[in-house]
Amino acid sequence: MGRWHALSAESRSTFWRSLQTLNISRVVIALVLLVYLTFNGRGVSDSGQFLYAETCAAYLMLAIGFAVLTQYWRHRFLLQLSSQVAVDIVVISLLYLAGGGVRSGLVILYLFPLAGAAILAPLVLALFSAALVTLFLLAETTWQVLVQQSTGSVMQAGLYGAAFFAIVLAVNSLAAKLIRQEELAAERGIDLTTQQAINQIVIADVADGVLVVGRDGRVLASNPAARNMLGLADGEVDFALGDIPALAPVAFAFVGWQELAEDAERSEPHAAFVTIKPYHEAPAPGTTLTLSGRRELSAHLKLRFARVDTPAGAAERCVIFLHDVTAIENQAQELKLASMGRLTASIAHEVRNPLSAIGHATALLAEDLQTPVHARLLKIVGDNVARVDRMVEDILKLSRKVQPNGEPLYLDAFLSELKAEFQETYGLADDIVWVGNSGSAPVRFDALHLREVVINLLTNAIRYASRLPASMRLWVVETGGQMELHVQDDGPAITPEVRSHLFEPFYTTSSKGTGLGLYLARELCLNNEAKLDYEYRFDANASGQQKASGRFVITFAPRA
Numbered sequence: 001m002g003r004w005h006a007l008s009a010e011s012r013s014t015f016w017r018s019l020q021t022l023n024i025s026r027v028v029i030a031l032v033l034l035v036y037l038t039f040n041g042r043g044v045s046d047s048g049q050f051l052y053a054e055t056c057a058a059y060l061m062l063a064i065g066f067a068v069l070t071q072y073w074r075h076r077f078l079l080q081l082s083s084q085v086a087v088d089i090v091v092i093s094l095l096y097l098a099g100g101g102v103r104s105g106l107v108i109l110y111l112f113p114l115a116g117a118a119i120l121a122p123l124v125l126a127l128f129s130a131a132l133v134t135l136f137l138l139a140e141t142t143w144q145v146l147v148q149q150s151t152g153s154v155m156q157a158g159l160y161g162a163a164f165f166a167i168v169l170a171v172n173s174l175a176a177k178l179i180r181q182e183e184l185a186a187e188r189g190i191d192l193t194t195q196q197a198i199n200q201i202v203i204a205d206v207a208d209g210v211l212v213v214g215r216d217g218r219v220l221a222s223n224p225a226a227r228n229m230l231g232l233a234d235g236e237v238d239f240a241l242g243d244i245p246a247l248a249p250v251a252f253a254f255v256g257w258q259e260l261a262e263d264a265e266r267s268e269p270h271a272a273f274v275t276i277k278p279y280h281e282a283p284a285p286g287t288t289l290t291l292s293g294r295r296e297l298s299a300h301l302k303l304r305f306a307r308v309d310t311p312a313g314a315a316e317r318c319v320i321f322l323h324d325v326t327a328i329e330n331q332a333q334e335l336k337l338a339s340m341g342r343l344t345a346s347i348a349h350e351v352r353n354p355l356s357a358i359g360h361a362t363a364l365l366a367e368d369l370q371t372p373v374h375a376r377l378l379k380i381v382g383d384n385v386a387r388v389d390r391m392v393e394d395i396l397k398l399s400r401k402v403q404p405n406g407e408p409l410y411l412d413a414f415l416s417e418l419k420a421e422f423q424e425t426y427g428l429a430d431d432i433v434w435v436g437n438s439g440s441a442p443v444r445f446d447a448l449h450l451r452e453v454v455i456n457l458l459t460n461a462i463r464y465a466s467r468l469p470a471s472m473r474l475w476v477v478e479t480g481g482q483m484e485l486h487v488q489d490d491g492p493a494i495t496p497e498v499r500s501h502l503f504e505p506f507y508t509t510s511s512k513g514t515g516l517g518l519y520l521a522r523e524l525c526l527n528n529e530a531k532l533d534y535e536y537r538f539d540a541n542a543s544g545q546q547k548a549s550g551r552f553v554i555t556f557a558p559r560a
Helices: 002-006 009-039 046-072 077-098 106-120 123-146 154-205 224-230 245-261 326-368 372-400 411-426 447-462 517-527
Strands: 209-214 218-222 271-276 299-307 317-324 433-435 472-479 482-489 531-540 546-555
Touching: 009 046, 009 077, 009 106, 046 077, 077 106, 077 123, 106 123, 106 154, 123 154, 209 224, 224 317, 245 271, 245 299, 245 317, 245 531, 271 531, 326 372, 411 433, 411 447, 411 472, 447 472, 447 482, 447 517, 447 546, 517 531
Parallel strands: 433 472
Antiparallel strands: 209 218, 209 317, 271 299, 299 317, 472 482, 482 546, 531 546
């Protein structure tokens, strides 16, 4: 009984199911014995045949009763098992006597109750049952030899008894091992369930978003933080990131990470920054996705990717971690503005005045020193003075924070004029800069500020563009009630390493740059309640193949 109470609920349930299987087998055996008597009763005497039939019928009724009892009253397991095994031994012994003893071949039926006891009962009870059967066989054989002068063999009965003992010991040992394995599996299942519950709590409460995706970018699971960042409704999974146009930046960043990790044995840590814009749109054509979540505000997200170590043959899984850096960037912006005001107060006097003196002295020396060596040295000094002066001017522009002009700006005329001016300045052909749809509605942006931002972007683009027709493109896109100005060239996309530092001040990949151009452009956009971001895309080239590319996107403030 102590062993039974020590078992888990799962193991007890397994024991009851096994006992019911034993009951069903008992019913089948009783039916087979009755059928055998009907078609082949020659081996049974007339009196024995009557005893045989009555015993089989009673056995069938008892077997059905045991099955019903076990099904509806699952209590006192060992008592039910012991009584059933006792009935089995008594019934088989009666049939054994009615059939004529050893020569009937019914001795094999003892394996049924003994094996059941060995599997379901403690070893002592199973051995006790085997001992009872062995003593009965020996007693019956001895009676046949001594009293009825029969030819029965005591040795044969003893061998049957020894075989029963061996079978009980072997079966009980195997059953005990299986029970221990089931108990261990049940314990591991409980531990696993507990760990899963802990993981769900941690993932649900963590501030960072978590997406579990397949290799094809299909979202298989997500936590509440991720759904909130992406504007998805609760419970919406099993869709591809590419099915939602607003989530295309996440899909492109994921594909870019996969390309970087293709040749690596293990994917290297990689971060990407994307902007999720407001959207309210229908599902992509050909999909059954019905999203009820909607994003109403832009969010700047930092993405980190990791590959799951799945077993061989299992489907590949990846995890995307999302961290909303919008609030951090806003705080950093406030700190920058506060420190910039203190910095620029001293720049004009401490840096610009000495710089002007150096530049003036260099010009005077250039009038007196005419040798090539001196001219080259003076040019180096003059170029670096101009570079530092340009850097100082950029910093001063940031600190001025001039209030933008509140008049509406129509991009059609503005972009046409800017294109003509830029091509004339750099001596470009008329078809190199392509201006597409300019939009019909006005935007809220100071014209001088926007001119400086776009010129900065085009100046960067001209260094990488092929200068073929339409190698630099400008066009306007309207999404969710907002207008966007896209600036793109046909040069290679910016690498992930550079993209993570793209708008940082004083970061540059050019030996002639100051690292303030894009930073200044973004600050001017923020001053006009707009945003400037770099988006990583895959565009189809002339041959129809997907080519990695990028574009700068200016998102204007919503119209009042």
